[in-house]
Amino acid sequence: MSWTDERVEVLKKMWGEGQSASQIAKELGGVTRNAVIGKVHRLGLSNRAGSGGNAKTAAPKAEAKAKPAAKAAPKKAAPKKAPEPEAQVEEPRTVSASPPPQPKMSAARRAIIPAGQPLPPQPSANEISPEALAKVNEVEKTAKKISLMELTEKTCKWPVGDPATDQFWFCGLPVQQGKPYCEAHVGVAFQPMSSRRDRRR
């Protein structure tokens, strides 16, 4: 496979949307996530925030490790510094009861839900960590709001709203590994027994 204009376009789009390299690779097909990342870098759009944003995962170390076999001598050098001040841009999300835009449904359709997942308990917003709750509220604003049919094993299955109304959707954000929910919802779904214990305060 080669990087045709169309494929590059998809790459750019998805990367811009914050999709992970592996997701993009799967979507495109015929390439690995490494290829995607490599391409991303060569295209010069390594960081997603345009300006000011930094890849938080960039920590060049200058120490070689034991190589398994005869490999080239490692050269870790030229660390990049980006002294740019962060410019957090808040997007005025106008999410009322409007139908969520459905950008596109494509090859992301491959995993059928086993139908085994028990529905999560509704967030009885009571004794959950204020932080976790705040986070969830945040997330629910930016959630993908997908429908039942759109659930995959990799989409957060946290339900929001009343199933009896059309105000019902699933979070749909990328799940925490191993969990059925995204990070934020894992936070409220799985409470340490300790925290709910002495709620009698």
Add this chain to the structure above:
DNA sequence: CCCTGATTCGC
């Protein structure tokens, strides 16, 4: 172990 992106370097 699952994942993420970053970097290097032979091709």
Add this chain to the structure above:
DNA sequence: GCGAATCAGG
């Protein structure tokens, strides 16, 4: 230019 191998981190 490409991407596997590797690295580093969550």
